[in-house]
Amino acid sequence: MRKTLCLFLVILSANAAVQGQVRKEILVTQDYIFMTLYEIFNALENRYDIEVDFSEELIPDQLMRSQRFDDTPLTEVFETLLADFNVDFTIRNYSLVIIREKGAELIADIRRSRTEPTRFNFRLEGTIEDFNSGETLPFATILVVSDLSGAATNVDGYFTLLNIPSDTSTVLLQYLGYKSQYVKLEPEMIDENNFVRLTMEPLVNLLEEIVVTDQKEHMIKASEAISKVSVSPAQLSALPSIGEKDIFRSLQMLPGVSGTNETSSGLYVRGGTPDQNLVLFDGFTVYHVDHFYGFFSAFNANAIKNVQLYKGGFEAKYGGRVSSVVDLTGKNGNVNRFQGSVGVSALSVNASMEAPFADGKGSSFFSFRRSYTDIIQSGLYSNLFNLFEEEQETQGFGGGGFGGRGFGQVQQEPSFYFYDMNAKVTYRPSNDDIVSFSFYTGQDKLDNSDDFNSSDFGFGGGGGGIGGFANNTVDLNNWGNVGSSIKWGRQWNPRFYTNSVVSYSNYFSDREEFSSTDITREDTSFTTRTGSLEDNNIQDISLKIDNEYLLNANNMLSFGAQFTYNDVEYNNISNDTTLLLDRDDTGLTSALYLQNSWTPGNLMVNYGLRLAHYSNTEQFYPEPRFSATYSFNDQFKVKGAWGLYNQFVTRVVREDVSQGSRDFWLLADNDLNTTSSSTHYILGASYETTGFLFDVEAFYKDLRGLSEYTLRFTTEGTFRDQTTNLDEVFYEGDGYSQGIEFLAQKKFGKYTGWVGYTISEVIHEFEELSEEPFPALHDQTHELKFVNSLRLGRLTLSGTWVYATGKPYTSPTGGYEITYLDGTSVSYIAVGEKNAYRLPDYHRLDLSAVLNIPFDEYTNADVGFSIFNLYNRSNVWYKTFEIIDGDFITTDVNTIGITPNLFFTINF
Numbered sequence: 028m029r030k031t032l033c034l035f036l037v038i039l040s041a042n043a044a045v046q047g048q049v050r051k052e053i054l055v056t057q058d059y060i061f062m063t064l065y066e067i068f069n070a071l072e073n074r075y076d077i078e079v080d081f082s083e084e085l086i087p088d089q090l091m092r093s094q095r096f097d098d099t100p101l102t103e104v105f106e107t108l109l110a111d112f113n114v115d116f117t118i119r120n121y122s123l124v125i126i127r128e129k130g131a132e133l134i135a136d137i138r139r140s141r142t143e144p145t146r147f148n149f150r151l152e153g154t155i156e157d158f159n160s161g162e163t164l165p166f167a168t169i170l171v172v173s174d175l176s177g178a179a180t181n182v183d184g185y186f187t188l189l190n191i192p193s194d195t196s197t198v199l200l201q202y203l204g205y206k207s208q209y210v211k212l213e214p215e216m217i218d219e220n221n222f223v224r225l226t227m228e229p230l231v232n233l234l235e236e237i238v239v240t241d242q243k244e245h246m247i248k249a250s251e252a253i254s255k256v257s258v259s260p261a262q263l264s265a266l267p268s269i270g271e272k273d274i275f276r277s278l279q280m281l282p283g284v285s286g287t288n289e290t291s292s293g294l295y296v297r298g299g300t301p302d303q304n305l306v307l308f309d310g311f312t313v314y315h316v317d318h319f320y321g322f323f324s325a326f327n328a329n330a331i332k333n334v335q336l337y338k339g340g341f342e343a344k345y346g347g348r349v350s351s352v353v354d355l356t357g358k359n360g361n362v363n364r365f366q367g368s369v370g371v372s373a374l375s376v377n378a379s380m381e382a383p384f385a386d387g388k389g390s391s392f393f394s395f396r397r398s399y400t401d402i403i404q405s406g407l408y409s410n411l412f413n414l415f416e417e418e419q420e421t422q423g424f425g426g427g428g429f430g431g432r433g434f435g436q437v438q439q440e441p442s443f444y445f446y447d448m449n450a451k452v453t454y455r456p457s458n459d460d461i462v463s464f465s466f467y468t469g470q471d472k473l474d475n476s477d478d479f480n481s482s483d484f485g486f487g488g489g490g491g492g493i494g495g496f497a498n499n500t501v502d503l504n505n506w507g508n509v510g511s512s513i514k515w516g517r518q519w520n521p522r523f524y525t526n527s528v529v530s531y532s533n534y535f536s537d538r539e540e541f542s543s544t545d546i547t548r549e550d551t552s553f554t555t556r557t558g559s560l561e562d563n564n565i566q567d568i569s570l571k572i573d574n575e576y577l578l579n580a581n582n583m584l585s586f587g588a589q590f591t592y593n594d595v596e597y598n599n600i601s602n603d604t605t606l607l608l609d610r611d612d613t614g615l616t617s618a619l620y621l622q623n624s625w626t627p628g629n630l631m632v633n634y635g636l637r638l639a640h641y642s643n644t645e646q647f648y649p650e651p652r653f654s655a656t657y658s659f660n661d662q663f664k665v666k667g668a669w670g671l672y673n674q675f676v677t678r679v680v681r682e683d684v685s686q687g688s689r690d691f692w693l694l695a696d697n698d699l700n701t702t703s704s705s706t707h708y709i710l711g712a713s714y715e716t717t718g719f720l721f722d723v724e725a726f727y728k729d730l731r732g733l734s735e736y737t738l739r740f741t742t743e744g745t746f747r748d749q750t751t752n753l754d755e756v757f758y759e760g761d762g763y764s765q766g767i768e769f770l771a772q773k774k775f776g777k778y779t780g781w782v783g784y785t786i787s788e789v790i791h792e793f794e795e796l797s798e799e800p801f802p803a804l805h806d807q808t809h810e811l812k813f814v815n816s817l818r819l820g821r822l823t824l825s826g827t828w829v830y831a832t833g834k835p836y837t838s839p840t841g842g843y844e845i846t847y848l849d850g851t852s853v854s855y856i857a858v859g860e861k862n863a864y865r866l867p868d869y870h871r872l873d874l875s876a877v878l879n880i881p882f883d884e885y886t887n888a889d890v891g892f893s894i895f896n897l898y899n900r901s902n903v904w905y906k907t908f909e910i911i912d913g914d915f916i917t918t919d920v921n922t923i924g925i926t927p928n929l930f931f932t933i934n935f
Contacts, residue, residue, distance in 0.1 A: 053077070053101040053121055056661065058717035059094045060775050064108060067094070073197045073209030074172045077101070081126035085114050144193035145214045146221075151188040152521050153223035154458075155180050155200060160381070161362035161390075164227065165333050166257065167202035172209070176580060181524055182356065183461050183516045189580045198225075203248045204259030205229050222458055229261065246779070246816065247281070249722055249770055250715050252633075253654050253666040254341075256281060258334035265816060265823045267873035267893045268323065269926065274334060275316060275324035278353070280814050282768035282783030283338050283724070285805060286829045287869045289922045290904065292317050292324035295805050296338050297726050298764020298789035299350025302678030302692070303703070308355045309451070309465035311510040311530035312347075312591075314565050314676075314692065318445050318471060319374075319398075325469045325508060329368065329379050330394045330449035332358045339726055340668025340709045343620040343635035343652045344573060344585060349672045349705040349730070357465055359453040360390030364885075370932030374398050375445075389454035397446040445471040459518040470507030476500055497545040501558075506536040522577040532567040534692070559601050563691045565676070566594040583624040585635070591616045593676055595694045608736075612694040615642040616675055622652065631656045641675050644697045648673045648704075665712045666724075674703040679757075680735045680804075695732070699757045703732040718775040723767065730762040735793060760793035762803065780815040797861040802835045804862065821879040830870040835862035839908045841915065856908055866906070872897040888933045899925040 053075050059067050064086055068079040086109075096104055105116050105124060116126045155167040163184025170177035173192055180186045194214045201207045205227040217223045246266075248257040256278075263277040269289070278294060279286040285295035293301025293316055306313040308326070316324045337345070337352040345352045360381040367380040379394035447469030454462050477500050512530040519525065541558030573587040593614050599607040622635025637650040654668035675695045695702040711724030735758045766787025773779050789806040810831040817824045840859040875893035882888070907918045 054098045055096040055101060055104045056098055057096055059096075060718045062094075067108060070209070071104075073211065074199075075101070076173060076197060077122050077124060079124045079126070081114075085126065085128060086112055144195040146194040146217075148190050148192065149194070149221060150521055151191045151194075151217065151221055151223060152518075153186060153225060154184045155186065155202065155225050155227060156184060157205075158226040158228045159361075159363070160366065161383075162332060162359050164202050164205070165356055166335065167200065167205075167227070169225070170199040170201070172197050172199055181516075181575065182526060183518075185516075185518055185524065187521045187577055189577070200225060200227050202227055203257045204246075204262050220458075246277075246814075247772070247781070249281075249772065250713055250720055252631075253656060253668045253711060254283075254338040254709055254724060254726075256336045256338065258336060260328050260331045260334060262816075263328075265875065265877050266814065266825050267827055267875040267895065269895050269923075269928070272328040272930075273323045274326060274328050274331060274355075275353075278334075278336060280783070280812050280827055280829075281336070281338075282770050282785045282810075282812070283726075283766075285807065285831075286810065286812055287807065287831045287834075287902075288805075289322065289902075291321040293321070294351065294353065296351040297766065297768075298728060298730075298787060298803070298806075300678070300805065302690075303348055303350035303674065305345055305348035305352045306355070307353070308467060308510060309357045309463070310512040310514055310528035310571065311465075311467075311532045312567050312569065313467075313508055313510060313532065314534035314567070315506070315508060315536070318447070318469065320471075325447055326355065327377065327379075327394050327396050327447055327449060329370075329377065330357055330392070332356050339707045339728065340652070340654050340670055342585075342633055342654070343622040343637040343650065344587060346589065346618050346620070346637050346639060346650065346672070347591070347616065347674060347676070349674045349703050350728075357449060357451050358392045359451060359463065360392035362387065362390045366885075366935070368932055368934045370889075370930060372930035373928045374400060384454065388456065389452070391453075392449070392451045394449045395446070396448075398444045401442050401444040442474040443472065445469070461514075461516040463514045464511070465514070466511045468507070468509045470505070473502075473504040475502035475504075477502075499543045501539055501541045501543075503537070503539045505538075507534075509533045524575045526571075526573045528569075528571045530567075530569045530571070532565075532569075534563075534565045536561075536563045536691075538562070557602055559599065561599045561691075562596065564594075564596040565692050568592045581626045584622075585624070586621045587619075589616075589618045589620075593694055595676065595692055597691050597693060599691075610693060612643070612696065614675060614694050616640070629658045631658075639673060641673075641695070641702065643675075643694060644702060648702075654709075662716055663712070663714050666709075667711070668707060668709040670707050672705050672707065674732075677703050677732075677734060680733075691736075693734075700734050701732040701759050703730070703734075705730050718773065720770065720772040720774065722770040722772075725765075725767045727765040728763065730764065730791075733760045733762055733791060733793075734758070735760065735796065758793050758795050760791055760796070762789065762791035762800075764789040777818045778816070779818075780813070783810075783812045783814075785810045793861075799860075801860075801862045804834060804836075806835055806862075808832045821881070823877045823879075824875075825877075826872070826874045828870070828872045831868065833866035833868050833903075836864055836866060836906060837861050838864045838906075839915070856910070866903045869902045871895075871900050871902065886933070886935045888931065891930045893928045893930075895926040895928070896922075896924055 055071070055075065057070070057074065059070065062070070068081075072078055094107065101118060101121065101124075105118070109116060109126070113129045114126050115129050116124055118124050155164045155169065156162060157164060163180070165180055165182045165184055167180045167184065168177060169180070169186055169188065171188065171191055173196060176188065176190070178186045178188050194212055194217055197209055197211050199207065199209050206229075208227065210225060212223070246259055246262045249255075251257060258274065258278065260274055263274060266277050266280070268276050273292065275292045275294065278284055279288070283297050288295060291301065294304050295301065296304060301316070306316060313325070316326065318325050333356040335352075335354040337354075339351060341352045358381070360383070362383045365380075365382045367378070369378045370376070375396055375398040377394065377396035379392070381390060381392050383390045448467070450466045452464045456462070478498070510530070510532040512528050514526065514528045517525045538559070538561040541556060541560075543554065543556045545554050546552065569589065569591040571587065571589045574585065576584045578584055593616070594612075596611045598609045601607055616639060618637055618639040620635060620637040622633060625632045625634075632655045634653045635651075637652065639648040639650065640646070641648065650671045650673060652670035654666070656664055656666040658664040676692060677695060677700060678690045678692050679700060680690055693700045706729050708727040709724060711722065713720065713722040715721070736756055764787060766785055768783065768785040770781055770783050772781035786809055788808060789803040790800050791803045792800040810829070813826075813828045815826045838859050839856040841857045873893065873895050874897055875891060877889055877891040880888045880890065901924065902922045903919045904922045905920050907920060909916050909918075
């Protein structure tokens, strides 16, 4: 809150006026961007508790140029606004502005009657809800315009304002993706318990509006706190995507979050990896967020109400991860009427339904999405799947040879599909209680198996002959998530709120890839079987209790406890006989936290301590956290954060030249897989007006307890004898990431968007893998992003462009072939310095258009078209290396080229 001496006098005079005393001079500080005079008058009336009386014949409602006032007396404000009109004005008692024709005599006081207040300096409680559906809006803000005091709603949309001047005060409501609006309170709006329900109208209902009357962040809000970004799922869904509306893909367009990982919808935030992000959906943890090998995320955008992204320096209530937090809140459902939608895209069909309870105290929500790729294989599906197939062929272990000749690949159409489902039931037995049950399940299934038989097959290389050949390939992949939570939110009194969540989460990944070959040659027959079996399973059972206690208008005390039981299994079997790794670990993480949000004047401080205990190491982990923001004035602020973080469930990087990098999850044990930890240092500044935001943040993050699993230093004989020691294939390292990110955002008008730029480096140090520190695989020095959205009535045009310098890779220094007695040959490649080379620079342009078509008051349709990689840039995904006839061959594997997509959704 920013209070100068002049503003303080205005506050005192406003309170005095409410109680019938004479008011003092009003000083106006506000930007008015492309507004008509009528709209400016209305904004002045609401914010400064005045009335403007005029005749419409004297002042037409024409578009004005932008006006800015900074501590400007009310008289000068109206002199500026009315300079082009043939009128005079009079201001009475600093509360009534009467406009009349120039030279005309003011005959009478024509001030309109006003509702008299009945309560003064009282406590106001209530909820902020969606105007159409009645959904509560979490993290919305409410501001008393007379004294700039305010509050934010909690996760249940509940707020408390202490010492509001009167029950006729004007409040300003703001929420991302909704029209910011002033509300003049009336005594009859507030019940005998000082409880009020306030509503806001979503911007999606205002597509025809071309004049912006106040601050409206259409997609993101990046100025609330340090490294925190609020996201509007409904608005971001208009951005281009590969094939599905995707919130995580849209988050990748933010500075500090890598936007070049086409085959991973996970977030690489400020040098962190996707497993280092805490992803919460209605309170339960989601461990893996990919559908379709990462081309888009596992979350249906139609099922999500709110997204909060903490890129670093997050508060003590969050723990168990060392990089960032993504907190998603699912939709509760429409409490006013039945509502639904049905949609289809080039990959999938989806449907959702919302319905209120008969007693009006609750609602239900259900959504389902399934691809039809196992029935109809569209061009988009073929583009994506062919890319995956190319990876399988180049990195997989299939193929091989016999007698110097390789068998031809059998072409068979794979069977693949994915689905996800969300269900939620919410019930409010009273104004103070809310109970909800949330369920999610999503799964991807691929069957790429095939059979090949031949009773007459010619073999070369060593004798020729005729024989029989039969090959059976089992190639099954199955992965997904299941999660559920039961939540009880209780507002014990206006100051004390409790949110309790019991949750269950399960991530599973099963891969079975075997090739059996039966060969008959003259009187000899033999069978070979090669391949692997790899399973990873995580179970998470958690109890979380979060409490908030409002000490006073400037102090919010938060405290709570969290308990998480994990059971993590991983096994990897090669060729039916060699057990490479077999783990089944359990662990209990317990944590207590205490934090305080304190706002002394222009300073906002959040400080706290989280104390965690991990059963597998029998250690306590203290994690102090601190962040602060100082506002010099309404526009300019500086901010900083520092904190310690630990992680006990980690995804191990697996380097495997023969099969590619296939990471897997393990529990930390400080033996093979150590506890990960990091320290965050963040410093930034922002300049924000009604229409623009300019933000810069510098960050440094050290990384300790990194793990990597590699087989490159073992010999083939050790596997056959099963004598490999696990401590010979697990390596521990440290590292750091540092950088500066910039954001310039335009928030108002028909054209909105932002430009983001990040310069950074991510360095890892594994002494046993490399003598020198090396850049991490996801390190990119420069990344530049343009995000644009243009609203033309009910048509929304969007475009994004991404440029980034190339990622590092390891290049072989040479290789050789060995031919065994049975005629087969094996290539051996000498690996060079780790990550010493860079892939070519990455860039692509995506465009989309979405048209909203109304049918009646409750029914409308969205028709959309998008093009991914418009100019068909051949970006290199990775490189493969092989030796053929003594020659060293390097091959670029590229990401997908130009890819169009169509989608249609009807809402009713």
